[in-house]
Amino acid sequence: MTQRTQEQRLLLEQLKQVADGLAKTFAPFCEVVVHDLLDPSHAVLAIHNNLSGREVGHPATELGLARIMDAEFEQVIANYPNSFSDGRQVKSTSIGIKDSDGRYIAALCMNVDLTVFQGFQGMLNQFVDIQMAPPAKESLDPTGADAIRARIDEFAARLATTPRALKAEDRRTLVKELKAEGLLELRRAMEIVAAHLGVSRASVYSYAK
Structure with missing residues (x-):
């Protein structure tokens, strides 16, 4: 040694x-x-x-x-x-x-x-495996939610930012555009917009006035 x-x-x-x-x-x-x-x-x-x-x-x-x-x-x-x-x-x-x-x-x-991890991986693969499609198309998302989110994302992208980073004046412009396009008439629209923007529903209502 x-x-x-x-x-x-x-x-x-x-x-x-x-x-x-x-x-x-x-x-x-x-x-x-x-x-x-x-x-x-x-x-x-x-x-x-x-x-x-x-x-x-x-x-x-x-x-x-x-x-x-x-x-x-x-x-x-x-x-x-x-x-x-x-x-x-x-x-x-x-x-x-x-x-x-x-x-x-x-x-x-x-x-x-x-x-051990290979065993975990096998269980996860089995858990997320989708065997077959249902006989009718189904979505757990409320009707129109995808369209509202996509429109918000498009608006934010035009300003080179993200929905949650929009300034108050931009959010106001966005909500007025959504209203003009009839998207706020969809079921739970205010809740969906608020969640995607990261603001309260009261704020969305005030933007829409």
């Missing part, structure tokens, strides 16, 4: 704290490992949310050995495909840590177990 300098010991200790914080944040889906590259035969210095079955004192990985051999090796390798020994799919990120001499002394590795 290589004798460590005070700087290297400090970096390793701080890295252990970072790993602990990350592990608590992303538990239980993300394994976080600190590798001591100054002792490749016993590189695993700390392991949190153990998903791989490794233990403290296990040797360095191929990636760790590559960093030991080459100080110019890529420092951050993010979101690369990996797998645990039992075949579970993993998304891994490895961050090399250098000392002031530019030598790799450690690595922080995060391994996310994708099987």
Whole structure:
């Protein structure tokens, strides 16, 4: 085992704290490992949310050995495909840590177990799947609501803004145009306009006078 300098010991200790914080944040889906590259035969210095079955004192990985051999090796390798020994799919990120001499002394590795998320994805896909169309067209939106919103969006776009960012004078002009076009006669028109503009219905009534 290589004798460590005070700087290297400090970096390793701080890295252990970072790993602990990350592990608590992303538990239980993300394994976080600190590798001591100054002792490749016993590189695993700390392991949190153990998903791989490794233990403290296990040797360095191929990636760790590559960093030991080459100080110019890529420092951050993010979101690369990996797998645990039992075949579970993993998304891994490895961050090399250098000392002031530019030598790799450690690595922080995060391994996310994708099987849980793939299960979530499957359930979500099943949940949002629409099997067939009803025998008659149906909408849960009140009649004319889409037309009112589209007209408001068109008006705002002409002014290069959004409906909720319209100034009071612009909202007044808009509502008068809606009234002239008969859109305020539609069911719940005032409520729809107010919601889309982000104002009260009382304001819309005052604009329409």
